[in-house]
Amino acid sequence: MPLQQIWEWSYSSKTIDILRNVKYAIPLIQSFHLFGLTLVLGTTVVFNLRLLGLGLLKIAMPAIAKQLWRLAVGGLMLSIATGILVFIPDPARYVANTAFKTKLVILLAAILFHFTVFRKVIRANTPPPPRRAAGVAAVSLTLWFCVGWAGRAIAFLG
Amino acid sequence: MPILSWCHWLQNTPFATGIRQSDLLFPLIEGSHIMTLSLSVGLIVLFDLRLLRLAFAAEPVSKIMEQFVPLSLPGFAGMYVTGVLLFIAQAEKVYLNTLFRFKLALLVLAGLNALFYQVKFYPKMAEWDNRGVVPWGARISGALSLIIWACVIALGRTMAYEL
Secondary structure, eight states: OOHHHHHHHHHHOHHHHHHHHSTTHHHHHHHHHHHHHHHHHHHHHHHHHHHTTSSOTTSOHHHHHHHHHHHHHHHHHHHHHHHHHHHTTSHHHHHTOHHHHHHHHHHHHHHHHIIIIIHHHHHOSSOOOHHHHHHHHHHHHHHHHHHHHHHHHHHHTO | OHHHHHHHHHHTSHHHHHHHHOTTHHHHHHHHHHHTTTTTHHHHHHHHHHHTTSSOTTSOHHHHHHHHHHHHHHHHHHHHHHHHHHHHHTHHHHHHOHHHHHHHHHHHHHHHHHHHHHHHTSTTHHHHHHHTOOOHHHHHHHHHHHHHHHHHHHHHHHHGGGO
16 A cells, blocks of 8 residues: 555645644644543543442442443544544654554554453353452453543654 | 643643653553543443433343442542643643633533432432333433533544644
8 A cells, every 4th residue: 555645645635634724723633633532541440440349339240331332433433533633634653653653553453452351241140250350341441541542642742 | 811821831740741751651641631531421321321211121220320420439539640640741731722621611511411310319219110111301411411522522523623
């Protein structure tokens, strides 16, 4: 895939010019990116607090998983879609940014973990043994919050 | 304007200057301000969605409130502490920022909306919760909360572009 050509096309595209030139277009898109972050990190915190037995004990784990999984996936979709919109007006800046590249790698790992191991554990009718629950929660929280922190670092690493 | 001169003094204190000029501290505080969205607004949103029957419809509202709302309090505490630190570091510019003033007004509105729920609907919650029907006023309060917090996030993100 000629990635270079895609960057060049999107940098010169007239349509994408709108994103660059309309005042507040990018901050507005980033606001929606943060709505997605609130849902993804918020549901992740809820799943893990329950998994660790630190709260929400009166609601069964599978019920929490069933009710909030859609919100987690919806938030993720919203963040990915808006993330792409922030990326395309200025691709060269992002591909050269170490924090951005790190973020993509961690995001991929987080998604992979969330939709396999994590989903299975939170949907199970029998809770995992405490040590396994602690391990799963540690991986999940570390991955998702590192995605957030790496995202924030993009702005500070130029 | 006395407030402006106070902001000028505040941001030139060694404490404020220290935060503002630190390569590590400022991004860390700003990042924490955003990450605590998960524990504060993230949890309040779930309660609002229950009021609107969009999540946990099978569970009583009182149970969802009791389970989720106390957990959001440390989140809001972290949010306000980091927010105040960010303000101190750039007090003068932030004070003059129009979007910041809108954000502050909406935060007050969010507080009043929560207070309205506490005074008007919380005392009789057991009663309407047993009937399984959320009063219209409580639903409107939940919807308002969602809208206000979305606007607070958007204003917070956008005001940073004007600093």
